[in-house]
Amino acid sequence: MSVRLSRAARRAQLVDLGVRAVERSSFDDLSIDDLADEAGISRSLLYHYFPSRREFEVAVAEQGLAGLLEATEPDPALPLDARLRESLAAYVDHVAARPAAFVSLVRGASSNPDLRAVVDRAHEVVAIRVLDGVGVAPEAAPPLLRVAVRGAIAFLEEAVVVWLAEVAEVAGPGTDPASRDALVALLERMVLGAVAAAGTDLAR
Amino acid sequence: MSVRLSRAARRAQLVDLGVRAVERSSFDDLSIDDLADEAGISRSLLYHYFPSRREFEVAVAEQGLAGLLEATEPDPALPLDARLRESLAAYVDHVAARPAAFVSLVRGASSNPDLRAVVDRAHEVVAIRVLDGVGVAPEAAPPLLRVAVRGAIAFLEEAVVVWLAEVAEVAGPGTDPASRDALVALLERMVLGAVAAAGTDLAR
Numbered sequence: 001m002s003v004r005l006s007r008a009a010r011r012a013q014l015v016d017l018g019v020r021a022v023e024r025s026s027f028d029d030l031s032i033d034d035l036a037d038e039a040g041i042s043r044s045l046l047y048h049y050f051p052s053r054r055e056f057e058v059a060v061a062e063q064g065l066a067g068l069l070e071a072t073e074p075d076p077a078l079p080l081d082a083r084l085r086e087s088l089a090a091y092v093d094h095v096a097a098r099p100a101a102f103v104s105l106v107r108g109a110s111s112n113p114d115l116r117a118v119v120d121r122a123h124e125v126v127a128i129r130v131l132d133g134v135g136v137a138p139e140a141a142p143p144l145l146r147v148a149v150r151g152a153i154a155f156l157e158e159a160v161v162v163w164l165a166e167v168a169e170v171a172g173p174g175t176d177p178a179s180r181d182a183l184v185a186l187l188e189r190m191v192l193g194a195v196a197a198a199g200t201d202l203a204r
Numbered sequence: 205m206s207v208r209l210s211r212a213a214r215r216a217q218l219v220d221l222g223v224r225a226v227e228r229s230s231f232d233d234l235s236i237d238d239l240a241d242e243a244g245i246s247r248s249l250l251y252h253y254f255p256s257r258r259e260f261e262v263a264v265a266e267q268g269l270a271g272l273l274e275a276t277e278p279d280p281a282l283p284l285d286a287r288l289r290e291s292l293a294a295y296v297d298h299v300a301a302r303p304a305a306f307v308s309l310v311r312g313a314s315s316n317p318d319l320r321a322v323v324d325r326a327h328e329v330v331a332i333r334v335l336d337g338v339g340v341a342p343e344a345a346p347p348l349l350r351v352a353v354r355g356a357i358a359f360l361e362e363a364v365v366v367w368l369a370e371v372a373e374v375a376g377p378g379t380d381p382a383s384r385d386a387l388v389a390l391l392e393r394m395v396l397g398a399v400a401a402a403g404t405d406l407a408r
Contacts, residue, residue, distance in 0.1 A: 107320060108312035108317070108320060113312070116311060116312055143367075143370055143371045143383070144371075144383075144386055144387070144390060146366065146370060147363050147366045147367045147370070147371065147387065147390065148363065148390055148394075150362055150363065150366040151359040151360070151362045151363035151366070151390075151394065152359065153362070154358040154359055154361065154362030154363075155355040155356065155358055155359040155362075155394075155398070156355070157358065158354055158355045158357070158358030158359075159351050159352065159354065159355035159358075162350065162351045162354040162355070163347075163351045166347060166350060166351070167347045167348075167351065179347070179348075182348055183348070183351065185401075186348060186351065186352055186355075186401050186402060189397070189401040190352075190355065190359075190394075190397065190398060190401060193393070193394065193397040193401070194359070194394060197389075197390050197393040197394060197397070198390060
């Protein structure tokens, strides 16, 4: 039992190091050798915990996205409109703090197709949050509303990626609060617009 | 000179076969061996025309997306709103006729990261079309409008993918015109909404 626990702890340590390494650079630049050095273990021992680089990347992506989902958790104490806006602002800020990690993950720049499934599961969590926000049980959501909500999530992701590449980078991250606020307002309008376009009124 | 021409013609034939093969199945199932058989050449000769599978996939994706861009070319004879609607309807119909090819390409299900760049270039063509439709020169587009337009294109793509997976497939492609029309109307509202949300009025 203690052996299994220590194995879990070692895995968690390696995933933590992996998340930090990806946040410093990106998924493409993740070096298993450097990580093993950092953890003070051999590369072969790292592969003992994660049988393949692919599996390790999946664990790192899952933990990274869990951090994003936690940071953007809607606050039920807020009224509906503020809840959405705060969550979207947290999304932009969280991503802007680790742009290369986010872009390399959602753009599938890595050649690891398993990462797509990890991103997809995070999208599904966000979709359930949005449906929850408009008072629709996910399993009862009309097909067009589900289509609209998933489309809106793709909008958020792409808009933030393009904003990071073309706007934030020019000014340097965090240097233009007006641009950040305009982006958050755009995202909010698009989520509300998607829900409304699918025939569900958010303000019910 | 005739040797070079025949090389170009042979490449074109192989890319055509590749597009048809991908449309029958998907990028993941593309078999170089089967294609070589179909073209009546050896696998090694195919690699003479395309030094790597990666390069061949890129050529196939470029031609497939060129077909999509051609099918959705806005008709300048139509008024602005009809032009957008017709183009979006053509998009949905073109994709619905080759769902697996489209999904495998835009979802990056293939492990070929070069395909992302091909899809990105097609997005950029569509972005220029939308900006053109609202009378904005691409190089003069305000940053937030560019962000909104690229976001809207991501919306279109994801909405069609989810619709194909969750709605069209249940009914069978092409069996529910009401669902197809509702999707087209949703896409239209979202493109118009994105442009409006970024502060540009499409109906000027």
